[in-house]
Amino acid sequence: DTGVSQNPRHKITKRGQNVTFRCDPISEHNRLYWYRQTLGQGPEFLTYFQNEAQLEKSRLLSDRFSAERPKGSFSTLEIQRTEQGDSAMYLCASSLTAPHEQYFGPGTRLTVT
Amino acid sequence: ELKVEQNPLFLSMQEGKNYTIYCNYSTTSDRLYWYRQDPGKSLESLFVLLSNGAVKQEGRLMASLDTKARLSTLHITAAVHDLSATYFCAVCRIQTNAGKSTFGDGTTLTVKP
Numbered sequence: 001d002t003g004v005s006q007n008p009r010h011k012i013t014k015r016g017q018n019v020t021f022r023c024d025p026i027s028e029h030n031r032l033y034w035y036r037q038t039l040g041q042g043p044e045f046l047t048y049f050q051n052e053a054q055l056e057k058s059r060l061l062s063d064r065f066s067a068e069r070p071k072g073s074f075s076t077l078e079i080q081r082t083e084q085g086d087s088a089m090y091l092c093a094s095s096l097t098a099p100h101e102q103y104f105g106p107g108t109r110l111t112v113t
Numbered sequence: 114e115l116k117v118e119q120n121p122l123f124l125s126m127q128e129g130k131n132y133t134i135y136c137n138y139s140t141t142s143d144r145l146y147w148y149r150q151d152p153g154k155s156l157e158s159l160f161v162l163l164s165n166g167a168v169k170q171e172g173r174l175m176a177s178l179d180t181k182a183r184l185s186t187l188h189i190t191a192a193v194h195d196l197s198a199t200y201f202c203a204v205c206r207i208q209t210n211a212g213k214s215t216f217g218d219g220t221t222l223t224v225k226p
Contacts, residue, residue, distance in 0.1 A: 033213060042117075042201050042216030043156070056213070091155060100144070100205065100212040104156040 002026060004105035006092050012111045013082055020078045021108045025094030032075050033102060034067055035091040036060065043091055049075060050097070082112045115140050117204050119217035126192045126224050134220045136185040136202035145185045146203045146214065147176050156201065160187075192224045 005024045013019050025032050030051050035043035046065070047057045051072035061067075064082075069075040079086055089109050093102040116139040126132055136145070144163050148156040160169045162178035162185060169176050173196065175188045185202055199221045203214035 031212060040218070042203070042218050043214075045213045045215070048213055095212060097212075101146075101158070101161055102212070102214065103158070104148075106155045109153075 004092055004094050004103050006090075006105040006108050008108060009106060010109050010111075012113065015084060015112055016081055018078065018080045019082060019110065020076055021090055021092075021110075023075045023077070023092030023094075023105060025074070025092070026103055027073075029094035029096055029103075030072065031095045031097060031100075032069055033093045033095070034075070034077055035093065037089040037091060037107075038087075046077075079110075082110075084112045086110060087112045115142070115204060115206065115215045117202060117215050117217040119200075119202055119220050122218060122220060124220055124222045126189070126222065128193055128224055128226050129191050131191065132189050134187040134189070134200055134222075136187070136217055138183050138185075138202075138204045138215075140206075141180070141183075142204040142206050144205050145178055146205065147174075147185070147187055148201045148203065150199045150201060150219070152199075159200075189222070192222075194224050194226060197222055197224045 007022045033048040034046040037043040046061050047067050049069040052069050064080045067077045089107045091107045092105045095102045118137045147159040160176040165180040167178045173190045178185045199219045201219045203216040205214045
């Protein structure tokens with residue numbers, strides 16, 4: 001399978017715990033994006049990487065959130081001290097610099113109890 | 114700030130009928146995407162529209178773009194049950210937004226026999 005993969009697919013955690021998600025993009029894609037989608041809404045941009053450099057972060061990304069892409073390949077998104085409001089689907093997408101079309105992974109559904 | 118509005122948000126159709134979903138966006142953009150999302154699943158790319166007057170068709174779905182009106186439409190012809198899903202439009206500004214997408218809130222389509 002050469003598509004975008006995400007792990008885990010589902011995560012249930014208790015409030016206050018830390019969680020980490022992983023995204024493996026399409027191998028030749030140099031851009032990687034993280035989005036968050038809550039029920040009944042469209043995905044909202046969180047952050048993106050060009051190779052290993054994190055170039056933009058949304059105001060939605062509080063300081064409890066951190067993302068890395070250490071070697072310009074896979075990326076991790078960590079949420080510290082989770083809150084119930086963090087419950088959402090976290091989507092990863094990757095693209096080439098051009099033509100920009102983003103390919104989405106299956107998502108990680110986070111439930112904070 | 115780029116905003117994307119879709120209407121209607123919910124649409125219930127009879128099989129065999131035609132209908133149109135509308136997507137308005139607030140500022141000039143470089144490309145417009147349409148995605149399909151089934152419950153609990155990720156986003157499936159349907160169309161990418163790049164220029165004014167662009168029209169693309171796939172099966173019973175046809176998408177068009179009017180950049181002057183900042184409007185895209187997704188037309189459904191002779192709906193069938195398999196088209197039941199949530200449809201999102203997303204707009205992208207390559208130069209200023211580095212390819213990240215701003216999504217509408219989606220149109221949930223239910224096709225009834």
